[in-house]
Amino acid sequence: RKEVEQDPGPFNVPEGATVAFNCTYSNSASQSFFWYRQDCRKEPKLLMSVYSSGNEDGRFTAQLNRASQYISLLIRDSKLSDSATYLCVVGLNTGGFKTIFGAGTRLFVKA
Amino acid sequence: IAGITQAPTSQILAAGRRMTLRCTQDMRHNAMYWYRQDLGLGLRLIHYSNTAGTTGKGEVPDGYSVSRANTDDFPLTLASAVPSQTSVYFCASSSGLAGSNEQFFGPGTRLTVL
Numbered sequence: 001r002k003e004v005e006q007d008p009g010p011f012n013v014p015e016g017a018t019v020a021f022n023c024t025y026s027n028s029a030s031q032s033f034f035w036y037r038q039d040c041r042k043e044p045k046l047l048m049s050v051y052s053s054g055n056e057d058g059r060f061t062a063q064l065n066r067a068s069q070y071i072s073l074l075i076r077d078s079k080l081s082d083s084a085t086y087l088c089v090v091g092l093n094t095g096g097f098k099t100i101f102g103a104g105t106r107l108f109v110k111a
Numbered sequence: 112i113a114g115i116t117q118a119p120t121s122q123i124l125a126a127g128r129r130m131t132l133r134c135t136q137d138m139r140h141n142a143m144y145w146y147r148q149d150l151g152l153g154l155r156l157i158h159y160s161n162t163a164g165t166t167g168k169g170e171v172p173d174g175y176s177v178s179r180a181n182t183d184d185f186p187l188t189l190a191s192a193v194p195s196q197t198s199v200y201f202c203a204s205s206s207g208l209a210g211s212n213e214q215f216f217g218p219g220t221r222l223t224v225l
Contacts, residue, residue: 032211043201043216044154087153091210097167099144099210103153 001026003100006088010106017078021105023071023088032091033064035073037084038104044087047073078109113137117202117217124192124224132187132220134202142209143185144169145177147198148219154201159209160185167209192224 006023013019021035033050048055050062050071061074071088088102115136124130136143141162146154146169156169160179174196176188185204189196199221203214 034213043218044214045216046213049213093208093210097159097161097209098170099156099159099214100170101146101154103151 002103003027004088004090004102006086006102007105009104010108012108012110013078015078015080015109015111017109018074018076019078019107020075021073021086021088021107023073023102025069025071025088025090025100027090027092027094028066028069029094030069030090030092033071034089034091035060035062035071036087036089036101038087039084044101047086075107078107080109080111083107083109115202115204115215115217117200117220119220120218121221122223124189124222126193126224127191130189130192130222132189132200132202132222134185134187134217135183136185136202136204136215136217137183138204138206138215139182140204140206140215141182142205142207143179144203144205144209144214145175145185145187146201146203147171147196148201149198157187157200161209192222194224196222197224198222 035047036044037047038044085104118133144159145157158177202217205214
């Protein structure tokens, strides 16, 4: 089992749609959680950090469920510019640091 | 302000050759990281450094070495390249302890080992 698993995708949605990405992690000692966005052949960039209380940034909402070891990202009112790969990232330090990236979920938003 | 830079942008290398990928940041971040990204596998951590003078192994350290002589630079060396090291390499940095905060990535180095 991979340490961080994401929906395989790709997701193909029309403009204006709401799309949800899911991510699960296996290590209960995980301490930090993030969603990154990566455009084709570019470097990853932080989309948002994920907190236990949940957080929202405009059209994007992230949720963390520590009991279920589950992270989600909701994108409302999808735009063409949202087309990218979304990476779920987990950080933990158990005597040695690890940052684990999910393989990513590709999103295509179409007009 | 450049942020984080990597060099070279791309490189084709013969197997068995030595290669150093360069990474420099001007944000005075404590932590720096090297990842490789392969299709279908996502980014995998090679080595990291919490602060100048210290380094640690990531998920896939074999065949790679790093040094952190100062805050700004974190070179990655392939002592004897092999074709399985063909990949896109990303350097990143962050403030605070490794893994705790947002990581800023360089533009990447595309390496092909023949």
